[in-house]
Amino acid sequence: MPDLTLHHPNTASGNIAESEKGVKNMSKQSHRTCVRMSVKDYELLKEKSAAAGLSANAWLMAQMKTNRPVLHREEETWEAVRFMDEAGREINAIARDFNSGYGTAEQLRHAVRLLGDVYERVHTLRKKGYLHAA
Numbered sequence: 001m002p003d004l005t006l007h008h009p010n011t012a013s014g015n016i017a018e019s020e021k022g023v024k025n026m027s028k029q030s031h032r033t034c035v036r037m038s039v040k041d042y043e044l045l046k047e048k049s050a051a052a053g054l055s056a057n058a059w060l061m062a063q064m065k066t067n068r069p070v071l072h073r074e075e076e077t078w079e080a081v082r083f084m085d086e087a088g089r090e091i092n093a094i095a096r097d098f099n100s101g102y103g104t105a106e107q108l109r110h111a112v113r114l115l116g117d118v119y120e121r122v123h124t125l126r127k128k129g130y131l132h133a134a
Helices: 039-051 057-066 074-100 105-127
Strands: none
Touching: 039 057, 074 105
16 A cells, blocks of 8 residues: 655644645645643633634634734833843843952842842832733
8 A cells, every 4th residue: 555644844744735746735734833721721722612613723723813912012111121121231241240250249239229120110010000011
């Protein structure tokens, strides 16, 4: 019996639009991902996909088309992000000094103050309702 398996080096399990032999596959998807979830979440996925008359994969793909997250930040959040970036650069410079053996106690105190300031900024945003701030 001849081997009818589709073989292609850039795909997983022959998930390609066309094999090297010219045999077309229904799926044009060439990438796979693994989603880990609890038993409860998996049951919910199966319920919702069955109710829609779709496979779990097809249902998830349909959700991606309609439920894209809206990524926006208020100016307050942008300010906090800019501050965290700047503070992170300063803290990394201090860490490099310490790793080279040239760090000072004053630099260490400054790094700890910066970390405290970062915490305060993010904590303030979260209290205002930005639960996923930064």
